[in-house]
Structure formats: structure tokens, C-alpha cells
Amino acid sequence: MTRKISYIFNGNATETEIEDHLTLLELIRDRLGQTGSKEGCGSGECGACTVIVDDQAVNACLYLAAEIDGKTVQTIEGLANPNGTLHPLQTAFIEHGGIQCGFCSPGMIMSSKALLDENPNPTEDEIKHALAGNMCRCTGYVQIFDSVKAVSAQDEQEIKAVAWKETQ
Amino acid sequence: MSDFAVIGKPIPKLDAIDKATGRVKYIQDIKLDGMLYGKILYSRYPHARIVKIDISKAKALPGVRAVITGEDVPPKMKLGFYKDNPPIKTGKVCSYRDEVAAVAATDLETAEKAISLIEVTYEALPGVFDPEEAMRKDAPLIHEKHRSNILKLPWKLHYGDVEAARNEAAFVVEDRYSCTWVTHCCMGTSGAIADFDYANNLTIQTNTQIPSLAQKDFLEALKAMGLTEKRVRVIKPCIGGGFGSKLDTYAYEHIAILLAWHTRKPVKIMFDREEEFKATSTRQPAIMNIAQGCDADGKLLFRDISMILDNGAYTSWGATTPSVMMMPITTLYRVPNVRFKAQCVYTNNTYAQAMRGYGNPQATFAIESSIETLARKAGIDSAEFRRINANQSGDVSPQKFRITSCGLNECIDRVQTQLDSNTSKEKGVGVGMASLIHVGGGARIYKSDGCGAIIKLDDFGKAVVFTGATDIGQGADNIVNQIVAEELGLLTQDVHVVHTDTDVCPWDVGAHASRTTFVAGNAALGAARKIKGQLTELAARVLESKPANICLRERVASDKTNSKKSIPIDKLLRKAHFSAGGQMLSSEYFYDPDNENMGKDFRGNLSMTYAFGAHGVRVRVDVETGKVKVLDYVAAHDVGRAINPLLLEGQVYGGVMMGIGYALTEQVICEKGEIMNPNFRDYKVLTAKDAVPITAPVIETIDADGPFGAKGIGEPGCVPTAPAIANAIYDAIGVRIKDLPITPEKVLTAIKERDEA
């Protein structure tokens, strides 16, 4: 069975004809050709595929594409401001060593974004909890926490000011 | 304070911005026009005769372009240094990961379907899954041709007189330690795309840590296919983690080559996570018997180790890990009498590879657990015991390793201070320590330990460096960049590093042995010095000064003796280019360290310098559940010089976390040859929830031979982690766990056994 879904993808109204069984990750990577979101396991265990659907971080590898009908999807490609300014989380991950091989980074950054949008000043435990589904084999997480903390310490207003949503 | 403009600065990873925005391309993300998808059929038995393979149904499936079996593999196409592993098997299979057939199809689904249509008839053979059983005369033979399951590898040394030293020793301890399979779990799974042009030259995009050696392997493969005098170009996409997993070429790469050859189309083979667990290699498991003894003052007198290594069904670098185990065995602490023997044994299990530390974590687990036991037996504080025996600059070890810079004592001090400062006498809490030595200045395993670098400067004051080094996320690109920028008076953003393509990058033996900073760094420095010579001459001419007076810094060439005389470097370069007899600057340099291949008796100075470190950990053990919680961790390392402290700390944190997983949670559960936990639910990589506070003091000993004094730091972070934790557990509850990983069940069993005794 195929069907047509309409959704906002990284700020753009989008329509796609999909099969019922297509996953959101397949839609994003194979149909839309946006390869920033990664597949590390394909079974909901590593978080490399994390994207944000209507403010919620989800594992795109488990999420059916059909379910985004009428919703808003944001991936790593849609995080920086279209004028080229990076999201503060991107800057922080770069500057604090939160990225080594980088394979976990898109998912890690999107999970962190969902966390900070909801809770701009998380405790270390809250950060650990929010990122528990995002595996990283390179960093030992230390500099990833540093990265998230660097942003959470900033003024909430400042974060919002450069988030792409606010610029629409 | 040092007077460097770029060295020692925490410059973010050069490609981090592309990674943070989702722009970089991993092998997962690459598609070529007309590309086919390859898939491999693996064995259903750990040991069986292949009676018949029927590929007719698979071949008939629309969309299938090629189906190949062992019959299509040229007999000379073999993998691994022992050449016992054809990329697709004929006659019989010796492990579950044995490749039996492969297909190429227009899409992945069709390829998968085709694989399921291949009918293989097997005749099961008795298997052997325990290396000690496999050593018995009546054990089933894995490779009949080999006539024994014991590999003919020469891992045996004896320096001094261990028996005599043992008789003299005031205290002796003797134990058996063991460690099982763990695996790299690179977040990016393996994959390759092979593509032939019409002159039969091969381009292969693949995840590799050894572009030059892989190129050689693939050239040999082409030769076996009858394609002589052809060219192979290896392109590395961005690599999602290495940790040693990519130090050999794999069957899937060769199969992609064969399928591309059969179809005349680019063929991509991409592993999913389950395949990654089942069909890539592990760290070498080991059974280790160790005896050590000291005199009444705590001076080590001897170390005697024998090991049995489960080689699995085929031979990759895992079987050569004893060559690196020898380093801690002969040279961690001063120990005059040493004996070591390791036997590698074929079984019907999965086979091992290089993995961060290359045998050192296994050997150090036995040595440092045993050192702690010995210190306690001798009644000497274990940190003090380590200091009594610590290596010193100027030492030559029994294996003829020449210790140059050595910060081991400072590392031990730092660890002890930090552990003492948090002393709490809480019940169930304990502290433990362990030290490490590792190669820090290359490792001459291969005939060459070299790396090349080429630099070209343009009209705009920018440099491009072509390096042999491989970046796998560790920051090889940054190190090369910072060294060249510093030397040429440029800024980081002026230097672009190219490290991805054997067509343009010079030779390098590979990203192994923590050698990249030292060897690729020295190569880059050598090339930069050559250009610097030309630049200073040019500047001296233009500024009417002497080359010796010219200083290059932050994009400007100036005269140290006259502050009025200066010229921007880009302008200087244009002047040189656009004048009569125009000149554009470029240079190349090949650096091969002055280290030695080990001789017949394994003596020889393997590395130009050695990296040292000490780790300390505080744990809490819950005696009801057996759970071990790491409360805090300190990892002090002698790094020579920190070229980039940010990335250096990242190597240590990541290494330590991997080491904690090795100590406590990770194991590939292999039952009768079958991997039972090929997913992240059941294979326990530590997550953010398990993260522990780690401090990473850096001891700078400014090594005389290192680039700007630096030594390697890629692997040391995970070398002494397991014994430090095992020692802390002993300190906490008085039981010694000798088998990794230290699971709650093992802790509970050990407590029970102790209480019953």
C-alpha cells in the first residue's frame, strides 16, 4: 500500500508518496537524500538516527514514515540557521570535543536539542538520562556532557534566538 | 610557558563542523551511478563439509546480476598474514562467519532475497570451541592441511634465568587470568564500494586504517584474478570509528571486488549491525598463566608468563598480538628475568583482529593484577611497590627497549595523590591502581614504519598537506595541521590536510600502534622544515636580511633583529611566483623512525620512545547484587607533549570508557561458535548513563625525538583500566576476579567461594 503524506521537513512544506512499511529513516536518507541522520543499528538501540518530530526526539529507524503526516520533522541538516549560523549546540559540540568520528553526533546533537528545548538548564543526571539512548564509542561521553552543559549554561533567550524555528 | 602559536592549543577537530551539520559522507552515505548491492551468505554450521550449493533460483531472480561461490574465487586469493582464509570458502566451512556465496543485485532487497534462495547442503563435522581442547591430539582438525590446530608461530622468549630468580625470590605469586572476546563496536558499520574502469583498474572506497597496505592486498587480489600490472586506488570516506578493526582487509572487500569484476558495475557491500557483530573480528581472547616474584625489598626478580590464544578458524592480526604483549611483559617495570610463551590455537570460533592496545590490555590485566597481589604478599604499599620498580630514563630493558623520556613515576604520584585526597573508609568502597607502557614512537612491526608528507603552498598563503596518516576520528588531521601551521607561521585555518586517497597521499604503514602523532607528525614536520627553509630564504632576500634572522609567525615573515622589516607570507609567496624564474613552493618528506625490527630472539628497540601512564579508580561493590560502580577515575599519561590538549583528553576519556566496558560489561557471547548477542541490547557498550567522572592529568616529558616532543596516546587509555578496576574490587571486598569481564555473577560467586573457604 502506498499513501501520500504531507509534513514540514526542516522548515519546508513537503509531500511524499510512501509505502506503509517505510521507516522515517528510510524516508529521510533514501527518499529525501538527507544523509546526516545515521543508521547505527536499525533497531532502536544506538540513537544515531535521532531526529525531532514535533519537539520529540525519536529513533527514526523505528518510526514509521506514515506517522509524520501533518507533523514537523527536523534533522541535523535543519538545525543551523539558513543564514549559516550554527545552532549553539553545534558550536558547543565542535568547541568542546563532543565530536570525534562523528557518527553518533547528528543523533547526539538532536537528542540534546530536544532536551534543552524542554529543559534549558538540565542537571548532569538529566543530561545522562536524555542521552542514555545515544551511544558513542569514541568520546567516553565526557566532552559530550561538556558540550551540552556549555549551552545549557547560556541564557535561554540566546538559545532560542538562533534556533531555526524562531527565524521562520 | 611555551612560545607556540598553534602547538598546545585546544583547536577543535578540523572536520567537526561538517560532522556537526551532517555534511560529511561516510561509506553509508555514498552511492555511485549504476551501483549494485552485494550481500554475503554465511555458513549455517560452525564446522561442516559443503556438499552442494544450488544457486539456480537466486540467479533466476529478476534484478540479480551475479551470484558467486568459492568456485569463482581464484585459488591464490587469500586473506590475512597467514593466508589461510579465502574470501569465499570451498569444500568446508570452519566457523559461522564463513562466507559461502555472494550476490550482486540492483537493490538491497533483491540481494537479500537472492541470498535466501541459495540452497546449500552441508554435512556437519564435529567442532572444537575450546583452545585447550583443540590442542589435544584427538581434537578435530580445523585445517587438515595444517595437521595440527596449533599455529606454527614463534612466540617464545627467555631473558636471564627465570628458574634461578624464582628460587631466590622472597615472595612469589602465581595465577591464571583470562579474558574473552570483545569487539570494537564502531558506530559506523563496515562497508566498501568496488569499481573497475574499462582498463581494469580498481577504485575501492572502503573503511580502512591501512590505505597503503590495503592497496597492496587488493593489488595481490587483482593479480590472483589474472589482472596484472593494474592500478588500485583506495579512497577512504569519513570513518565512523576504527579502534584497530580496520587494520586488515576483510572478505567483504574482496567479495565486493569479485562482484564488481563479474558485473562490470560498482558494487557496494554494507554491513548491518548484526553482520558487524558476527562477521568482523574481535579483540584476541587469552588464557594467561603468570608467576612473578620479588626480593624482600620489593624489587621484581622475574616474570614468567605462558598464554593460550584462541585463534578462531582463520588468522588475522589477533595471532600476532603476542609481539606487542611482549612489551609490557618484558618492560613494564624493571624486571631482569623474563620468560614468555604464547600458543595460538585454531578453533571453530570467530577470529580476532587488532583492537586498541593490540594485546597490551590483556597482558597488562594479568601483569598488574599479579603485581598488586605480589605487593600485598610482600607487605608493601602497592603504589610504593610500583615506584620501587618503575622504569627510568636511560634504562635498557631485557628486550633491548631503550627508555628515553619516562614519566611513569610522576604518573603514579598523580594518581596516588588524587586517590588519597578522596579517601573514604566507606564499606564496600575500594581503590585500585595499574600502570602501563606502550609504544609511543612508532612500532616497527612491518619492514617500514614510515609515513610520507607533501606540502604545497599557494598564492594566498594557504598550505595543502597530503599525508599518509589516516584519520578515524582521533584527530590525525589536526595533529598534522597544527605541526605544519606552527612551523610555517600559518594559522590552523590556512592549512588543509588531505588524507583520504592513495592517488595523492604518500605511503604510510597505517593508523596503528598509537604511531600517527609521532610518525605522521615527524613526516609533516620534516616537509614543513624544508619549505620553511625556502620561505626564510625568500623573506631574507626581500627584507634584505639573513635567513637565520627570519621569523615566521601568524602569517607574517619578519626580521627578528629589526621590527620594521616584515612582509605577509601570502605576499611573499606571490612575489616568488610572479617574478622572473617564477617559483612556487612545495616539499615532500618521508619519515621512517630509527626504531628496530625485533630480531630472532625478539630483542630490538621496537619504538623510538615509549608512552607511560598510571590509572587509579575508586569503586563501590554491592555485595548483595555483585554490581560494581565506578565512583571516580584518574588516568595520568606521559604524552611527551600535548599538541592538542582537547583532542588528547578525548582519546584518554574514550579509551578509559572502552576499558571500563572491557573490565565490567562487554563480551561477545560465543556458544559453540555461534555469537548469541549480536546487538546493542545484549552486548553492553557503556552508555551515557554509565559515564563516570574521569580526570586525565597530562605529564609532559618533551620527548627528544617526538614532533615538538610528542608521543602517541591513541591506545594507552584502555590499557590498564581492567586491572585497575580489578585491584579496586579486591581492595573493596577482598576477592580477586581473574576473568574478564567482571560481571555481577562472577563477583557474587567469588564472594561465596571466599566465604565458604
Ligand code: FES
Ligand atoms: S539506528 Fe536507530 S537507534 Fe540505532
Ligand code: FES
Ligand atoms: S564520536 Fe564516534 S561514536 Fe561518537
